[in-house]
Amino acid sequence: MTEADNNQGAGRIRGYEAFMKEVEQPPEPPQPPEPEEYLVVDLELIIPGIGILPIRGTIKRDNGA
Amino acid sequence: MYWSTLFYISYFVYFKEFNVNLSKMKKVMFDAKEAEGGIKVIIEFYSKDELSMALCSGVLFTEAVDSELPMVYAMVRSKTALENLSKDSRIKTIWKDETAYAVPFPSCYYNPQLNDAVPLQGIDRIWDEGYTGKGIVIGIADTGISDHPDLVGRILKRGNTIGNSPDDGHGHGTGCASCAGGNGKVYRGVAPECSFISVKVLDDNGSGKLSSVMNGINWFMRSDLHHVDVISLSVGASMILNDGSDPLSQTCALAVRKGYTVVVAAGNSGPKVGSVSVPGCREEVITVGASDKSDRLAFFSGRGPCVDGRIKPDIVGVGVDVVMARAPGTSMGKPVDDQYTVASGTSFSTPQVAGLCALMLEKKKRTPQQIKEILMSTAKKLEV
Numbered sequence: 453m454t455e456a457d458n459n460q461g462a463g464r465i466r467g468y469e470a471f472m473k474e475v476e477q478p479p480e481p482p483q484p485p486e487p488e489e490y491l492v493v494d495l496e497l498i499i500p501g502i503g504i505l506p507i508r509g510t511i512k513r514d515n516g517a
Numbered sequence: 518m519y520w521s522t523l524f525y526i527s528y529f530v531y532f533k534e535f536n537v538n539l540s541k542m543k544k545v546m547f548d549a550k551e552a553e554g555g556i557k558v559i560i561e562f563y564s565k566d567e568l569s570m571a572l573c574s575g576v577l578f579t580e581a582v583d584s585e586l587p588m589v590y591a592m593v594r595s596k597t598a599l600e601n602l603s604k605d606s607r608i609k610t611i612w613k614d615e616t617a618y619a620v621p622f623p624s625c626y627y628n629p630q631l632n633d634a635v636p637l638q639g640i641d642r643i644w645d646e647g648y649t650g651k652g653i654v655i656g657i658a659d660t661g662i663s664d665h666p667d668l669v670g671r672i673l674k675r676g677n678t679i680g681n682s683p684d685d686g687h688g689h690g691t692g693c694a695s696c697a698g699g700n701g702k703v704y705r706g707v708a709p710e711c712s713f714i715s716v717k718v719l720d721d722n723g724s725g726k727l728s729s730v731m732n733g734i735n736w737f738m739r740s741d742l743h744h745v746d747v748i749s750l751s752v753g754a755s756m757i758l759n760d761g762s763d764p765l766s767q768t769c770a771l772a773v774r775k776g777y778t779v780v781v782a783a784g785n786s787g788p789k790v791g792s793v794s795v796p797g798c799r800e801e802v803i804t805v806g807a808s809d810k811s812d813r814l815a816f817f818s819g820r821g822p823c824v825d826g827r828i829k830p831d832i833v834g835v836g837v838d839v840v841m842a843r844a845p846g847t848s849m850g851k852p853v854d855d856q857y858t859v860a861s862g863t864s865f866s867t868p869q870v871a872g873l874c875a876l877m878l879e880k881k882k883r884t885p886q887q888i889k890e891i892l893m894s895t896a897k898k899l900e901v
Contacts, residue, residue, distance in 0.1 A: 462892075463897045464896060467707070468637045471639075471646070471648070473894070475883065511781060
């Protein structure tokens with residue numbers, strides 16, 4: 453910080469230069485990822501007398517659901 | 518450690534310079550002795566939820582501030598009542614409703630080369646591009662705007678938060694409006710086809726209160742009533758702290774957050790260090806100092822830094838020997854003839870910058886932050 457800064461800030465306005473200056477647009481924010489087409493599903497198959505059998509599978513996403 | 522030490526040293530220095538006499542009461546931002554006999558204050562609560570109209574005994578009346586800020590205006594009867602109020606745990610700060618002034622300075626050189634401020638600042642080249650402020654509304658919060666040939670037909674609305682009439686019996690507001698957008702053949706403002714909404718927040722002596730100015734800014738923000746693009750405020754108050762925490766500065770910051778470009782005068786208390794007035798000290802606003810037509814800084818232009826060390830003003834514009842519209846029957850400045858007067862001050866560089874903001878907005882929609890950044894990054898550094 454200098455004395456000049458505290459007296460005049462950035463300085464005297466230059467109208468035409470300010471008018472013509474284009475500001476850089478901020479970059480587009482990243483789009484959220486598309487939802488996966490397949491969902492991973494964990495199921496548990498209960499077999500009486502044997503026990504629980506874990507099963508992992510995929511099912512196709514139904515966008516209309 | 519080093520930096521914090523430096524901060525406290527500078528804090529002390531500026532306090533000394535301002536001759537501060539802060540109250541010993543916690544939260545009270547003025548000398549409590551002033552409360553004897555009654556005083557109007559602005560009470561800031563921690564949140565809007567805690568805002569209470571029933572404060573305590575000794576508070577004569579309260580009125581909520583018409584904004585999103587958690588504040589009320591109140592009349593406190595005595596020092597004892599103030600002391601009781603200061604113990605209320607819901608209350609953050611108690612401010613005196615200080616006097617606010619129009620900030621003209623007598624013409625110091627009287628070198629009325631009149632209409633050369635506009636070309637010096639490159640404004641005529643913008644007109645050549647076809648931009649004159651058409652469709653952009655500048656809000657002038659000042660002593661009102663009177664009918665003048667250079668403004669006729671472009672004052673969309675006139676309100677007042679002080680006195681009984683929105684008319685300008687002082688001349689300051691009319692002069693400021695013409696600097697922003699007068700369309701005289703010789704003495705032309707920066708945005709000669711802009712429109713205006715005026716609110717009279719200062720009386721015919723050029724003075725008002727923080728509350729009257731706050732009410733004016735809040736009225737501009739009533740988007741259900743009207744539309745304002747740029748707010749020009751050539752008004753200042755000397756507060757104990759020019760750190761931007763006062764109610765008027767907070768109101769201006771709220772306006773910026775809502776998308777209004779707020780341009781504020783730095784005040785005419787220079788060349789003393791730390792002399793930028795309230796609300797020019799607020800970070801979010803565009804604070805304007807004054808230079809002359811030879812690109813020398815005006816001696817009266819308010820200087821930074823603010824009490825918390827921030828640099829202000831942000832920019833300067835021509836504010837010495839500016840010719841402007843003269844409100845009928847007024848004698849502010851040094852009258853040139855029946856229609857015009859010449860005066861100096863950051864009051865008059867400020868509306869020129871507001872006019873430039875209008876031209877920039879006419880070309881392309883921009884945020885207040887973008888406008889400020891552009892103005893500062895394209896400015897010309899002057900010799901000190």
